Amino acid sequence: MQFKRQNKIKTAPDIENVPPGQFVTEKFPVLTYGPTPNVSIEDWRLRVFGEVENSIELDWAQFMKLRQDIVKVPFHCVTQWSRLENDWEGVLITTLGHLVKPKPSAKHMIAQCYGDYSTNIPIEIALDGMSMLAYKHDGDNLTSEHGGPIRTVVPARYGWKSAKWVTAIEFSKVDKPGFWEIRGYHNNGDFNKEERFWPELS
Ligand SMILES: Nc1nc2c(c(=O)[nH]1)N[C@H]1C(S)=C(S)[C@@H](COP(=O)(O)O)O[C@H]1N2
Numbered sequence: 001m002q003f004k005r006q007n008k009i010k011t012a013p014d015i016e017n018v019p020p021g022q023f024v025t026e027k028f029p030v031l032t033y034g035p036t037p038n039v040s041i042e043d044w045r046l047r048v049f050g051e052v053e054n055s056i057e058l059d060w061a062q063f064m065k066l067r068q069d070i071v072k073v074p075f076h077c078v079t080q081w082s083r084l085e086n087d088w089e090g091v092l093i094t095t096l097g098h099l100v101k102p103k104p105s106a107k108h109m110i111a112q113c114y115g116d117y118s119t120n121i122p123i124e125i126a127l128d129g130m131s132m133l134a135y136k137h138d139g140d141n142l143t144s145e146h147g148g149p150i151r152t153v154v155p156a157r158y159g160w161k162s163a164k165w166v167t168a169i170e171f172s173k174v175d176k177p178g179f180w181e182i183r184g185y186h187n188n189g190d191f192n193k194e195e196r197f198w199p200e201l202s
């Protein structure tokens, strides 16, 4: 794959940090609820819509023409494993933001996936310069199990906020808790604060 406008690797400042209650693994376990969809590059589309100036729909070729970046970040699953160094390649959500221009009223970003998975994050986290849509992990194209062809990666939150097989990004005025957030996982999911489960369950 050719990168015409690839930038330097952005490394998270907390790459060595192991958050409370986590243990480090070198492995890259697969965590999926339900079946793994098989999404081909030909069929894949990304819709970015909602509280924005310009809604867009991109196919694979259009997506690949966007500025590409690499981030080196830890991945922390709420089931307590952390994989510290992960190189993700793809398009930063800030890059998508320049195209769609979220309105000041946009407060939340909801990622929708093939299958019925979705997950929500505050817009500041979506636009923190590290959150992205990735198609490569440590130099290899994402396998279906890990969310290929494209997933979101949200380094500032537990892994369930990184949505595999993403097909739509909604910017929204109102919050829309997703698949796990309505089933007991914390709405915010900050690993530094161990926001694992609904406060009333912990
Ligand atoms: N569409 C979708 N995305 C998902 C999930 C899922 O079940 N479906 N699982 C989440 C959970 S709980 C985690 S920890 C990460 C795991 O990513 P991995 O399987 O690539 O390690 O994906 C997240 N994204």
Ligand SMILES: [Mo]
Pocket (backbone or CB within 6 Å): 031, 077, 078, 079, 159, 160
């Ligand atoms: Mo997870």
